[in-house]
Amino acid sequence: MQRILRFPKGFLWGTASSSYQCEGGNTNNQWYRWEQQGRILSGEQCADAANWWREAERDFELAEQMENNTLRLSLEWSRIEPAEGQWDGAAVDRYRAMLHDLRKRHMKPVITLHHFTEPLWFADRGGFANEENVRFFVRYVTYIVTALRDLCDFWLTFNEPNVYATQGYELGVFPPGEKNMGHTLQVLRTLLLAHITSFYAIRRLQPEAQIGYCLHYRLFDPANPLSPLDRGVANTQENLFNWAALHAAESGRFPFPLNSLMAPLANAAGTRDFHGVNYYTRNLVRFDPTIPFEAFGRRLVRTNVIRNDAGLDEDFGEIYPDGLYRVLKAVHQRTRGNKPLYITENGFSDTRDTRRPRAILEHLAMVHRAIQSGIPVRGYMHWSLVDNFEWNNGWHVRFGLIEINPQTQERFPRRSASMFGEICRANAITEDIVERYAPEAFEAIFGKTQTVSLTV
Ligand code: BGC
Numbered sequence: 001m002q003r004i005l006r007f008p009k010g011f012l013w014g015t016a017s018s019s020y021q022c023e024g025g026n027t028n029n030q031w032y033r034w035e036q037q038g039r040i041l042s043g044e045q046c047a048d049a050a051n052w053w054r055e056a057e058r059d060f061e062l063a064e065q066m067e068n069n070t071l072r073l074s075l076e077w078s079r080i081e082p083a084e085g086q087w088d089g090a091a092v093d094r095y096r097a098m099l100h101d102l103r104k105r106h107m108k109p110v111i112t113l114h115h116f117t118e119p120l121w122f123a124d125r126g127g128f129a130n131e132e133n134v135r136f137f138v139r140y141v142t143y144i145v146t147a148l149r150d151l152c153d154f155w156l157t158f159n160e161p162n163v164y165a166t167q168g169y170e171l172g173v174f175p176p177g178e179k180n181m182g183h184t185l186q187v188l189r190t191l192l193l194a195h196i197t198s199f200y201a202i203r204r205l206q207p208e209a210q211i212g213y214c215l216h217y218r219l220f221d222p223a224n225p226l227s228p229l230d231r232g233v234a235n236t237q238e239n240l241f242n243w244a245a246l247h248a249a250e251s252g253r254f255p256f257p258l259n260s261l262m263a264p265l266a267n268a269a270g271t272r273d274f275h276g277v278n279y280y281t282r283n284l285v286r287f288d289p290t291i292p293f294e295a296f297g298r299r300l301v302r303t304n305v306i307r308n309d310a311g312l313d314e315d316f317g318e319i320y321p322d323g324l325y326r327v328l329k330a331v332h333q334r335t336r337g338n339k340p341l342y343i344t345e346n347g348f349s350d351t352r353d354t355r356r357p358r359a360i361l362e363h364l365a366m367v368h369r370a371i372q373s374g375i376p377v378r379g380y381m382h383w384s385l386v387d388n389f390e391w392n393n394g395w396h397v398r399f400g401l402i403e404i405n406p407q408t409q410e411r412f413p414r415r416s417a418s419m420f421g422e423i424c425r426a427n428a429i430t431e432d433i434v435e436r437y438a439p440e441a442f443e444a445i446f447g448k449t450q451t452v453s454l455t456v
Contacts, residue, residue, distance in 0.1 A: 012379025214276025347383030
């Protein structure tokens with residue numbers, strides 16, 4: 001008997017992407033200025049990116065061939081409102097054309113309203129470091145949801161408020177490049193306030209819409225589990241990075257001790273219809289008194305493990321499938337199971353695609369395990385459909401199911417793309433798929449025993 005991990009009927013299968021990373025030609029946002037200032041580590045520029053502003057449809061066709069039934073993309077606020085209070089109808093029309101195309105190909109559009117980029121005029125007013133500016137974001141949301149609500153009913157207000165705040169204001173590697181813990185927390189709070197206000201605005205405009213946001217969840221385990229100091233700093237990092245944002249968004253209150261610094265947020269409860277989970281990796285953490293900015297914890301990658309491409313260990317080191325199950329379980333428990341979950345990002349930087357097929361299979365097996373244990377996971381969006389411009393790491397990091405040559409814009413589907421297509425088509429992982437793409441994952445996926453048909 002063929003063993004099979006079957007996913008629930010109606011499960012959403014697709015990929016995730018963002019405007020700056022894929023569209024190309026975005027010269028009116030704060031990331032473009034960051035590039036011009038030479039802040040991309042490789043010195044590269046985003047330029048045409050994956051050329052989606054002109055030709056997204058040709059990649060949508062590749063997603064259709066994989067029988068994806070959803071695609072997550074973001075809107076570029078700096079195109080829609082290039083100057084304060086001025087709206088660009090042609091940009092809206094272009095997005096309408098993309099959404100029509102997705103729907104024609106039977107893919108449900110999932111739209112992110114803010115994926116790290118914002119117009120220069122907004123950044124120059126202090127961006128989300130200034131609470132006064134929330135009204136500009138909500139005005140943009142109101143405008144664009146009104147313009148697109150006939151084509152989309154699934155919205156993410158923000159991509160990863162915790163990454164935006166940490167990278168831009170604590171570690172200084174994203175614009176505006178600050179290293180200021182106080183601002184980091186303030187920005188996080190303002191993003192959550194903007195989410196809450198936008199949630200109610202969208203709800204009024206489109207009562208049937210699914211509205212949420214996604215956080216980046218990363219696991220932090222003690223380098224030495226026997227060391228109380230390592231355990232303490234790992235715990236602190238995990239609480240600060242993952243759970244403070246989730247807790248504040250759920251309840252309006254920052255957990256202790258942050259609640260002594262951060263005022264509560266009104267009307268937060270219930271301001272999401274689902275939890276968006278972005279998961280990539282875990283870190284081990286060792287106590288280090290020399291790095292107060294990182295809460296005295298030095299992040300390390302476990303040795304002798306399967307890893308993402310070399311050179312980016314701080315960001316993407318270990319490929320750790322169990323972590324996805326741990327994260328899903330923790331989010332479900334911490335929110336008392338109040339909403340369905342979607343994996344809005346999960347991916348691997350693997351230029352040669354030697355580890356990605358196995359990694360996808362093992363992560364999906366964890367999703368299946370979560371569903372079997374009663375966690376309502378409703379969809380999986382892989383990061384990403386095509387290689388794209390990886391923020392401050394430029395083109396050196398390749399997350400696509402489909403490889404791109406950015407100079408010629410040629411596409412080369414990786415083996416992972418054909419495997420992902422087979423899984424989406426079957427709505428399942430079968431023995432046959434595992435045997436052909438990553439036989440070494442067989443035991444992790446089906447266990448040692450024979451003949452159980454694992455269905456949900
Ligand atoms: C971001 C993506 C990014 C991916 C890989 C996520 O944190 O949402 O924009 O490309 O990680 O780094």
